[in-house]
Amino acid sequence: xxxxxxxxxxxxxxxxxxxxxxxxxxxxxxxxxxxxxxxxxxxxxxxxxxxxxxxxxxxxxxxxxxxxxxxxxxxxxxxxxxxxxxxxxxxxxxxxxxxxxxxxxxxxxxxxxxxxxxxxxxxxxxxxxxxxxxxxxxxxxxxxxxxxxxxxxxxxxxxxxxxxxxxxxxxxxxxxxxxxxxxxxxxxxxxxxxxxxxxxxxxxxxxxxxxxxxxxxxxxxxxxxxxxxxxxxxxxxxxxxxxxxxxxxxxxxxxxxxxxxxxxxxxxxxxxxxxxxxxxxxxxxxxxxxxxxxxxxxxxxxxxxxxxxxxxxxxxxxxxxxxxxxxxxxxxxxxxxxxxxxxxxxxxxxxxxxxxxxxxxxxxxxxxxxxxxxxxxxxxxxxxxxxxxxxxxxxxxxxxxxxxxxxxxxxxxxxxxxxxxxxxxxxxxxxxxxxxxxxxxxxxxxxxxxxxxxxxxxxxxxxxxxxxxxxxxxxxxxxxxxxxxxxxxxxxxxxxxxxxxxxxxxxxxxxxxxxxxxxxxxxxxxxxxxxxxxxxxxxxxxxxxxxxxxxxxxxxxxxxxxxxxxxxxxxxxxxxxxxxxxxxxxxxxxxxxxxxxxxxxxxxxxxxxxxxxxxx
Amino acid sequence: xxxxxxxxxxxxxxxxxxxxxxxxxxxxxxxxxxxxxxxxxxxxxxxxxxxxxxxxxxxxxxxxxxxxxxxxxxxxxxxxxxxxxxxxxxxxxxxxxxxxxxxxxxxxxxxxxxxxxxxxxxxxxxxxxxxxxxxxxxxxxxxxxxxxxxxxxxxxxxxxxxxxxxxxxxxxxxxxxxxxxxxxxxxxxxxxxxxxxxxxxxxxxxxxxxxxxxxxxxxxxxxxxxxxxxxxxxxxxxxxxxxxxxxxxxxxxxxxxxxxxxxxxxxxxxxxxxxxxxxxxxxxxxxxxxxxxxxxxxxxxxxxxxxxxxxxxxxxxxxxxxxxxxxxxxxxxxxxxxxxxxxxxxxxx
Ligand code: SF4
Numbered sequence: 001x002x003x004x005x006x007x008x009x010x011x012x013x014x015x016x017x018x019x020x021x022x023x024x025x026x027x028x029x030x031x032x033x034x035x036x037x038x039x040x041x042x043x044x045x046x047x048x049x050x051x052x053x054x055x056x057x058x059x060x061x062x063x064x065x066x067x068x069x070x071x072x073x074x075x076x077x078x079x080x081x082x083x084x085x086x087x088x089x090x091x092x093x094x095x096x097x098x099x100x101x102x103x104x105x106x107x108x109x110x111x112x113x114x115x116x117x118x119x120x121x122x123x124x125x126x127x128x129x130x131x132x133x134x135x136x137x138x139x140x141x142x143x144x145x146x147x148x149x150x151x152x153x154x155x156x157x158x159x160x161x162x163x164x165x166x167x168x169x170x171x172x173x174x175x176x177x178x179x180x181x182x183x184x185x186x187x188x189x190x191x192x193x194x195x196x197x198x199x200x201x202x203x204x205x206x207x208x209x210x211x212x213x214x215x216x217x218x219x220x221x222x223x224x225x226x227x228x229x230x231x232x233x234x235x236x237x238x239x240x241x242x243x244x245x246x247x248x249x250x251x252x253x254x255x256x257x258x259x260x261x262x263x264x265x266x267x268x269x270x271x272x273x274x275x276x277x278x279x280x281x282x283x284x285x286x287x288x289x290x291x292x293x294x295x296x297x298x299x300x301x302x303x304x305x306x307x308x309x310x311x312x313x314x315x316x317x318x319x320x321x322x323x324x325x326x327x328x329x330x331x332x333x334x335x336x337x338x339x340x341x342x343x344x345x346x347x348x349x350x351x352x353x354x355x356x357x358x359x360x361x362x363x364x365x366x367x368x369x370x371x372x373x374x375x376x377x378x379x380x381x382x383x384x385x386x387x388x389x390x391x392x393x394x395x396x397x398x399x400x401x402x403x404x405x406x407x408x409x410x411x412x413x414x415x416x417x418x419x420x421x422x423x424x425x426x427x428x429x430x431x432x433x434x435x436x437x438x439x440x441x442x443x444x445x446x447x448x449x450x451x452x453x454x455x456x457x458x459x460x461x462x463x464x465x466x467x468x469x470x471x472x473x474x475x476x477x478x479x480x481x482x483x484x485x486x487x488x489x490x491x492x493x494x495x496x497x498x499x500x501x502x503x504x505x506x507x508x509x510x511x512x513x514x515x516x517x518x519x520x521x522x523x524x525x526x527x528x529x530x531x532x533x534x535x536x537x538x539x540x541x542x543x544x545x546x547x548x549x550x551x552x553x554x555x556x557x558x559x560x561x562x563x564x565x566x567x568x569x570x571x572x573x574x575x576x577x578x579x580x581x582x583x584x585x586x587x588x589x590x591x592x593x594x595x596x597x598x599x600x601x602x603x604x605x606x607x608x609x610x611x612x613x614x615x616x
Numbered sequence: 617x618x619x620x621x622x623x624x625x626x627x628x629x630x631x632x633x634x635x636x637x638x639x640x641x642x643x644x645x646x647x648x649x650x651x652x653x654x655x656x657x658x659x660x661x662x663x664x665x666x667x668x669x670x671x672x673x674x675x676x677x678x679x680x681x682x683x684x685x686x687x688x689x690x691x692x693x694x695x696x697x698x699x700x701x702x703x704x705x706x707x708x709x710x711x712x713x714x715x716x717x718x719x720x721x722x723x724x725x726x727x728x729x730x731x732x733x734x735x736x737x738x739x740x741x742x743x744x745x746x747x748x749x750x751x752x753x754x755x756x757x758x759x760x761x762x763x764x765x766x767x768x769x770x771x772x773x774x775x776x777x778x779x780x781x782x783x784x785x786x787x788x789x790x791x792x793x794x795x796x797x798x799x800x801x802x803x804x805x806x807x808x809x810x811x812x813x814x815x816x817x818x819x820x821x822x823x824x825x826x827x828x829x830x831x832x833x834x835x836x837x838x839x840x841x842x843x844x845x846x847x848x849x850x851x852x853x854x855x856x857x858x859x860x861x862x863x864x865x866x867x868x869x870x871x872x873x874x875x876x877x878x879x880x881x882x883x884x885x886x887x888x889x890x891x892x893x894x895x896x897x898x899x900x901x902x903x904x905x906x907x908x909x910x911x912x913x914x915x916x917x918x919x920x921x922x923x924x925x926x927x928x929x930x931x932x933x934x935x936x937x938x939x940x941x942x943x944x945x946x947x948x949x950x951x952x953x954x955x956x957x958x959x960x961x962x963x964x965x
Contacts, residue, residue, distance in 0.1 A: 037962055238961040248956055255952045262707050284955065287706060287936075292732040296699035299692070299729075303672070303703030306690060307711070311703065329693050418964075419956050458670045458688035458704075458711055466636065466682045468691025469675075478638070479683065 006180060006224045011070030013078030014175070017095045018087030018112070019056055020049055020063045023168035027085075028065025030172055034185050035069045036239060036416050039229030042069035043381075043528070044414045045077035050353055057120030059090045071228040073535075075380075075528030077413055079603040080104075085171055087145070088112030089121035105139040107174075109167070111146035143214075145170050152210035156203050166207040173211025180226045183212055233418060240417035242381035242410040246340065247277040249388025251284050252420075254310050256389075257396055257428035262304035263312045264289040264297040266319060269352040270408040271342040274314045294322035298339065302326060305335040308432060308457035310392060314340035317359050318349065321366070327401055328367045329469050331493065334445075334453050336395035336402075338388075343407040343524075345599045354599030355409035357524050358575035363403045364553055364582070370490045372497040374398075375553040378406040379527035381415045387550060390504070393428045398500055399452045405552075407574075409525045409601050431455065435462030444477040450503075451496035498554050507556040512538055512545025517615055519566035521591070523549040523579055526572050526602060533607040542615055552579070555586060563587055568614055570594055572602055631657040634666060636686040642677060647798035647824035651745065652684055654801050658808040659687075664712050671714045672701040674721035677752045678745035678824070681716040695726025698733040698742070705738045706933055712812065713739070719746045719760040723779055727759075734788035734817050736932040741811040741818045746781060749830035762833070762908055781821045782903040782924055786896070791816040793899065794923045797823040799838045803849070803921065810923060816931050836909040837919055846912055850902070850922030855888035858918050865889075866917065873901050875917055891922075899925035 014031070016024040025046060035042050047064035054061035068078030080100045086092035087109045099106060118125075149167040156163060169190075176183060187205055194201035215224075240248075254261035263286065265275045279288050287309070291297035298313045305311030315323065320341045330337045343359045345351025363375045376391050378384045387404060395402045433454035436442050444465045445453050456463040465477060473480035474488055510527075511534055512519075522530045527548050534546040547562055549555070563569055563583070571580050572594040580593040594610050596602050634656040642648045659669065669687035673679035675694035682689025688711075692700045697715045705713050715722075715733075722730050722744045733740065749767065750756040756769040760781065764773040785793045792814040796804040804822065811818035823834045836842045848858040848866070856866035863879050865888040876883045892898060902924050905917035 033960075039964070232964045234964055236957070236961050236963050238956075238958045240958075251955065252952060260707060262703060264703060281955070284951065289703070289706060291699070291702075292728055295696060296702070296729050296732070299696040299699035300703030300706070302692075303690075303700040303705075304707040305703075306700070307670075307704045307708040309703075309707040325693055326696065329696075333690070419961060422952050422956070458708065459667055461665070461667045464666055464687050466638075466685070466689035466691065468673075468682070468689075469693050470691065 004224050006226050009070075009225050009227050010072055011068065011074065012082045012179075012225065012227060013066065013068040013080065014083040014085065015064055015066045015081040015095055015098065016085045016171070017047075017062055017064040017091035018085075018168070019091065020054065020061050021056065021165075022063070022087045023165065024063050024065050024087065027168040027172045028067055030186050030189055031175060032067050032239065032414070033189065034176060034181050035067065036237070037185050038181060038227070039232070040069040040071060040227050041074040041230035041232055042067060042416060043074050043077045044068070045409070046412055048353070055120070057088060057090055057117050059094045059121060062091045062094045064091070064095065069227060071230050073230065075531045076601065076604070079605065083107065085175070086112070087167070087171070089117040089123060093121045093123070099138070102137050103139075104137075105141065107141045107143060107171070109145035109171075110142045111144050143174070148210065148214065149207050152207050153203055156199075156206075158199060158203050162200070163203065166203050169204045169208040170211035170214070173208040173213075174215050177212045177215030178224055180224050183209065232416070235418045237416045237418055239414055240381060241412060241414045242378070242384045242406060243273040243277060243412070245381050245384035245417065246378070246388045246404075246406065246411070247274060247281070249385040250278070250310075250312060250338070250392060251281055251286060252385070252422050252425065253389045253392030253428060254285060256422060256425060257310060257392065257430050259308070259310040259396070259430060261286045261312065262289070262301060262309040263287070263314065264291050264300045264304070265314045266291050266294045266297050268294075268316045268319050270344060270411055271314045271316045271319070271340065273411065274340060274342070294319040295326060298323040298326040298337075299329075302330050302333065302335060302337055305330070305337050306333070306457070308455070310338075310396070311336065312338040312340070312392075314342065316342045316344050316352075317346045317362075320359060320362060324367050327373060328369065328371050330401040331367070331371050331373055332469050332472070333467055334399045334493075334496075336399055336455070338391045338395050339401060339403045340388075341403060341405050342411050343405060351599045353408065355407045355525065355601060356574050356597065356599060357405075357407060357526070358578065358597070359405065360523070360552065360575065360578040361581070363405055370494065372494050372553065374400060374402045374497055374500055374551070376402065376404050376551055377524040377549060378404065378410055379524060379548055379550065381410055381413050382417050383550075384410060385420065389425060393426065394500055394503070397429055397452070397503070398450065398496060399455060400497060405524060407525050432457055433460065433463055435460065443475045445472050446475050447492065447496070450499050451492060501551070501554040501557050504551050504556055507547060507549070507559040507562055509562065510546040510548050511535065513543055514545070515565035516543030516545055517566065518542070518544045518568045518570060518611060519563065520544065520546050520570050520572065520611065521549070521563070521579070521583070522546070522572055523552055526574065529602045529604050529607055530572060532604045533611060536604070536608055537611060537615070544611065544615070549579070552582065555582075560587055563589055568592060570611060570614060572596075572607055574602060628663060629660050629666070631660045634659050634686055636684055638683045640684050641680065643828050645827040646677070647747065647826070648678060648681070648745065650798040650801055651743070651804065651822055651824060652681065654805040655743070655808055656685070658805050658812070661805075662809060662812055664812075668710065669712045669714070670704060670708075671716055672697045672704065673716040674718075674726055675752070676718040676721045676750070677747075677826070678716055678718040679721060695721055695724070696729060697721070698726060698729040698740075701740050702733060702736075702738055705740055709933060713741070715740055715742045717742065717744050719744065719748060719758045719781070720750050723781060723784070724759045731784075731788045734785055734790040734819060737789070737791050737816045737929060738933060739815055739817070739931045741814075742820065743808070743811075744781060744819065744821045745824040746821050747824045747826035747830055748778075748833045749826050751826045751829055755829035761830075762910065764910070765830075767829070778908075780903065780906045783900070783906070785819040786900055786903055786925060790819045790925070791927045791929050792818040792923070793903070793925045794819070795821045795823070795921050797834060797837060797921060798825060800921070807923070814926060816929060834909075836912065845914075846909075846916075846918050848918040848920050850891045850920050850924065852891055852893045852923070855885055855890055857885065857888060864918075873905075873917065875915060893923050893926040896925060896927070
């Protein structure tokens with residue numbers, strides 16, 4: 001056994017990539033679980049092939065799993081990779097451009113680089129496997145993973161296919177060795193997973209150990225890495241995806257408000273997972289409905305809200321476009337409704353599996369007439385829970401539809417999550433109207449001090465009333481074409497939404513000093529990258545700060561004061577500058593856009609260098 | 617809908633108790649008035665408490681209906697009343713839910729939702745006022761307008777084929793399909809009552825005269841001279857017989873319907889087809905009695921009125937396990953905490 005040196009690293013990004021059938025998602029998940037138990041902070045992101053069943057060995061069939069972990073706070077699933085694990089030539093080809101230029105490790109399964117694989121990956125020179133791999137700057141580890149897996153299973157009775165399928169465990173074992181990890185957690189997981197398949201358990205465990213000992217005994221690998229524990233707040237944690245976090249927020253809101261949750265939706269990427277998750281929660285009082293189209297989904301959710309349920313619908317960009325007329329109805333009926341929009345690349349069908357933040361203006365303004373609707377934005381998977389909860393609270397307490405913006409990057413990403421205690425969440429006050437005292441007529445549009453009308457649900461004696469999409473008379477809710485009444489009602493609906501700013505937290509600084517040279521203002525999924533970039537620049541001594549919007553309509557109080565406390569305001573967005581327009585409009589400030597619209601999250605290095613230019 | 621049928625403690629409600637204080641604003645002479653009054657009278661007969669009734673409409677002349685009823689009502693958006701009602705139905709099993717729609721609202725812009733409502737068989741009663749025209753937008757042709765009809769958007773005569781609403785409903789899997797007409801009030805009221813009593817989606821098409829933009833569209837079926845020879849009133853268990861002197865009948869010759877003249881003694885009443893509401897095949901043939909009134913001759917099949925088809929089949933909401941508010945309240949705080957905790961969690965110290 002050779003002497004191995006152990007190098008301490010602060011943070012590492014690993015990408016596991018292979019063919020859909022290579023088990024990379026499982027490898028990534030197991031490595032992540034081990035990482036969480038090792039006390040690191042982390043974030044992950046899956047990278048599914050864009051085709052459902054692409055041919056084996058082709059670049060369209062490559063499936064990946066990215067994990068970013070560290071002893072410091074981890075804000076994003078990472079940009080460029082420190083380590084790429086490529087199980088075949090196609091995985092290598094489609095991921096090479098994302099590997100760090102200097103000091104990165106590339107681990108390849110040489111058995112996935114035979115001439116057939118090279119040809120399927122459309123490499124020109126299919127006969128000389130590594131001719132096209134630029135080696136400078138990389139640590140390239142060539143391991144015949146498939147061959148070594150089969151050797152480890154020499155005395156196994158498993159068939160050839162099943163044996164080969166264990167090769168992901170070899171990679172996992174090797175990486176666990178490489179990062180100085182314990183094997184036992186992963187073995188426990190395998191024992192659970194293959195409880196009823198003892199022969200597969202034996203084989204996978206064997207290969208996992210073989211990978212680990214391969215690292216330990218192989219002369220050529222002399223360095224191991226160690227990532228120390230992160231300083232995470234105390235408490236009980238679990239892993240959670242953005243989708244799960246959103247769903248739990250909704251279910252918790254339903255539970256706390258004692259309103260049955262009704263979720264109606266039409267299949268659409270990447271929002272469908274919300275429906276998949278909620279369908280499984282019927283025991284928690286959740287009612288789901290897969291509607292015939294986007295319009296039916298939202299209209300049925302409004303119908304449920306009219307009947308006294310917590311009505312929710314979810315979709316992605318093109319679906320939001322279809323729902324616009326019904327959103328206007330909900331705003332006119334002044335009924336509670338939550339609309340989740342998991343943004344994706346647009347316009348039209350656009351880039352269904354790629355991330356973008358380009359529905360902000362549609363969420364704010366995309367309706368006929370004057371139709372203000374509160375808009376909340378999810379900054380990361382952990383906070384999706386709280387945003388979803390708050391959206392329900394606002395909808396019910398202010399009798400209004402509320403839009404929640406998230407995106408594919410947040411919903412599919414996963415992080416360790418400090419499990420919240422529902423008792424500590426603010427209550428959601430529900431007041432169903434009851435029949436007024438004798439002689440007094442019920443007024444469905446009589447507003448309280450916050451401009452909120454009562455919620456009178458069918459079945460309540462004495463409150464029969466008729467409402468609709470036509471303009472209402474103030475108070476009575478009868479149809480009215482009176483010019484002054486229309487102006488009054490338009491202003492009243494706007495005032496009701498504006499008032500919500502007094503019920504949500506004032507704008508705060510995320511990090512950095514309370515005044516200085518540059519404020520980086522963001523919303524939504526740019527939270528992590530902005531935070532990382534600002535932290536780096538702060539550590540370099542710059543007077544820079546990060547503020548992040550969770551509420552975009554109405555904008556939180558104190559935002560203006562914050563914006564004016566810095567010489568420059570930079571707004572990074574994965575769109576063509578939409579928040580920029582809002583801030584310019586509301587505050588008349590010369591903000592600086594940083595737009596990137598590539599269907600990908602913004603990278604830290606690019607953001608840092610952009611900001612740096614404006615710091616000098 | 618058992619709860620909706622509970623007897624009242626107070627004096628029985630009369631038809632006018634269901635009328636709201638709003639002034640009815642349809643054109644004088646419009647067929648909608650007759651339908652409104654039969655509906656109010658049907659609710660009184662059924663003794664449904666006012667607060668248990670929710671009427672959901674879309675957009676169009678007929679969709680003003682909820683404003684004239686002293687019940688819960690929503691005048692929603694064009695074509696979507698069926699979708700709105702679906703969410704209400706799925707969350708409120710206790711209400712009596714009615715969708716009021718028209719040929720444009722329910723079969724053009726809202727055709728998709730109508731199709732799926734019928735397919736799912738939710739317990740909702742649909743009253744489709746068919747006047748074969750767009751009235752509220754002042755006279756454009758609709759999906760049920762007759763070929764050749766001259767309207768604002770078909771000045772030289774319509775070249776579209778009309779939709780057959782009953783065939784559409786049967787094709788969508790509707791469990792109750794019926795046709796009534798504004799001018800035959802008692803018959804219409806009975807059909808409204810039958811719609812309510814049917815568990816599942818009831819599809820009741822009501823021919824309604826728009827005396828402003830499409831006057832007389834159904835005059836062949838209402839005129840004293842022509843009515844009896846061109847319509848047939850279906851009654852379960854009764855032979856298909858019609859005509860001013862009950863001289864015509866319909867029989868089945870193999871799978872084909874045949875119109876016969878009983879006066880020529882070749883056939884007797886015993887040869888005729890006996891109406892069976894539960895027979896989907898016969899219902900599909902009846903729905904096809906759809907000759908354009910302008911082209912009807914002495915050998916045409918008459919237009920059928922009454923319940924064409926009715927089938928007892930489980931409703932969507934019954935097939936799904938419904939979680940009522942009570943189960944909701946019995947959920948303990950621990951459950952939600954267990955959910956948040958998930959299967960595997962760890963402690964950071
Ligand atoms: S336009 Fe026609 S359908 Fe509309 S209210 Fe007048 S008569 Fe009735």
